[in-house]
Amino acid sequence: MFEWLFAGENWTGDQFGSSIPDRLAEHLGYSFGALVFVLLIGIPLGLYIGHTGKGGVAIAGLANALRALPTFGLLVYVVIAFSGNLPADWAYKGPTLFVLVILGVPAVLSNTYAGVQNVDPAARDAARGMGMTGWQVLWRVEVPNALPLILSGVRSAMLQIVATATIAAYVSLGGLGRFMLDGLAQRDYSQMAGGAVLVGLLAVVLDLLMALLQRYVVSRGITGRYARPAAGADVVAAESKVLV
Amino acid sequence: MINYLKNNPDTVGEWFFAHVWLSVLPVVLGLLVALPIGWVASHYRWTYPPITNLAGLLYTIPSLALFILMPSILGTKILSPVNMVVALTIYSVALLVRVVADGLNSVSPDVRAAATAMGFTGIGRFLKVDLPIAVPVITAGVRVATVSNVSLVSVGALIGLPQLGSLFTTGFTRYVTGIVLLGIVLCLVLALVLDALIVVGNRFLTPWQRAVAKR
Numbered sequence: 001m002f003e004w005l006f007a008g009e010n011w012t013g014d015q016f017g018s019s020i021p022d023r024l025a026e027h028l029g030y031s032f033g034a035l036v037f038v039l040l041i042g043i044p045l046g047l048y049i050g051h052t053g054k055g056g057v058a059i060a061g062l063a064n065a066l067r068a069l070p071t072f073g074l075l076v077y078v079v080i081a082f083s084g085n086l087p088a089d090w091a092y093k094g095p096t097l098f099v100l101v102i103l104g105v106p107a108v109l110s111n112t113y114a115g116v117q118n119v120d121p122a123a124r125d126a127a128r129g130m131g132m133t134g135w136q137v138l139w140r141v142e143v144p145n146a147l148p149l150i151l152s153g154v155r156s157a158m159l160q161i162v163a164t165a166t167i168a169a170y171v172s173l174g175g176l177g178r179f180m181l182d183g184l185a186q187r188d189y190s191q192m193a194g195g196a197v198l199v200g201l202l203a204v205v206l207d208l209l210m211a212l213l214q215r216y217v218v219s220r221g222i223t224g225r226y227a228r229p230a231a232g233a234d235v236v237a238a239e240s241k242v243l244v
Numbered sequence: 245m246i247n248y249l250k251n252n253p254d255t256v257g258e259w260f261f262a263h264v265w266l267s268v269l270p271v272v273l274g275l276l277v278a279l280p281i282g283w284v285a286s287h288y289r290w291t292y293p294p295i296t297n298l299a300g301l302l303y304t305i306p307s308l309a310l311f312i313l314m315p316s317i318l319g320t321k322i323l324s325p326v327n328m329v330v331a332l333t334i335y336s337v338a339l340l341v342r343v344v345a346d347g348l349n350s351v352s353p354d355v356r357a358a359a360t361a362m363g364f365t366g367i368g369r370f371l372k373v374d375l376p377i378a379v380p381v382i383t384a385g386v387r388v389a390t391v392s393n394v395s396l397v398s399v400g401a402l403i404g405l406p407q408l409g410s411l412f413t414t415g416f417t418r419y420v421t422g423i424v425l426l427g428i429v430l431c432l433v434l435a436l437v438l439d440a441l442i443v444v445g446n447r448f449l450t451p452w453q454r455a456v457a458k459r
Contacts, residue, residue, distance in 0.1 A: 080420070180309070
């Protein structure tokens with residue numbers, strides 16, 4: 001495993017262009033591409049639902065139903081069903097991106113919604129009483145207060161996407177998952193384990209970066225309140241942290 | 245979808261039952277490990293942050309990576325189901341430790357004081373007062389762990405462990421959506437049934453909740 005990880009040719013790409021930096025770049029490319037869509041869909045929708053209070057029950061139901069859906073099966077199904085109708089470049093990338101987005105949205109959506117919902121009603125009333133418009137209440141009170149939960153939703157969506165992008169190697173996509181599956185096909189355990197270590201490290205490093213971001217963008221007045229979260233908030237956070 | 249089931253009822257049945265025990269066993273083992281650790285995290289407050297942070301860190305490792313790394317840690321063969329049971333137990337522990345600690349923390353100090361006044365101490369109070377009151381919170385975590393396990397187990401088909409995920413790999417090699425769909429439906433059914441069983445178990449373990457609701 002370590003021999004494989006530290007072998008020079010695996011880093012420079014002498015063999016079939018499958019160097020570790022290339023695979024890492026592919027992996028990050030798929031993951032961040034999907035994450036952008038997840039944020040564009042999940043955050044505005046979550047803010048809208050949280051602010052207006054419409055459709056909250058539907059969100060909870062959707063998030064639960066999607067948790068039971070087997071990711072790997074969904075991926076394979078979407079690829080078989082749609083790859084034939086897409087241009088060659090996108091035959092595998094398109095369906096995979098679609099599945100990654102479907103999987104990432106619930107965590108961001110439900111956490112954004114829960115974050116806005118959990119804002120102290122007194123703070124909201126006070127803001128209204130000071131003459132803030134609905135829009136101002138949203139941006140100056142609800143969003144800053146909801147930020148810790150929103151970011152933890154983004155964090156779990158990102159982890160889930162990175163993990164699923166690994167599995168996408170099975171439907172002939174690139175990324176770090178290739179090392180695990182190629183290693184399996186070639187009966188080369190050191191390559192498999194090396195790939196697994198890289199994926200694990202990537203996930204842990206990305207998670208730590210998100211934790212750091214969370215620490216610096218969340219207002220200190222709020223982190224005080226979240227230093228010892230209420231049991232309810234914890235269950236929400238724990239529930240959204242489900243990996244593939 | 246129906247055709248494949250009709251032609252291969254034995255194989256599908258075998259995969260289904262393999263899936264059941266691979267999903268359930270890790271949660272049971274995970275709960276057994278998480279109960280004492282969760283108790284420590286709630287009893288000695290300073291241990292709460294390090295324990296829950298470590299649990300969160302374990303949870304970040306993608307499942308396929310963990311399945312593949314298990315043989316080099318445990319010394320098992322790559323095709324041994326033990327790898328998957330241990331890996332999923334680790335995930336279950338990671339999820340449940342926090343839930344158990346939070347559940348025990350949710351017991352109100354008044355209740356604790358009343359129990360102490362009635363003569364409960366130490367392990368007796370834990371088993372007869374604190375733990376039963378924490379059951380609904382713990383149940384919420386067990387539901388999440390069980391349902392997500394059903395999805396995680398299917399990933400094991402990638403490294404050749406037979407269960408419902410094998411329907412996905414079979415479907416992909418033959419490029420037939422029906423076989424894949426059968427696997428998805430069976431996974432969903434299994435997840436829903438297990439979830440419902442846990443909800444019933446929770447009702448059974450917390451009869452006072454219904455008594456309170458009736459009043």
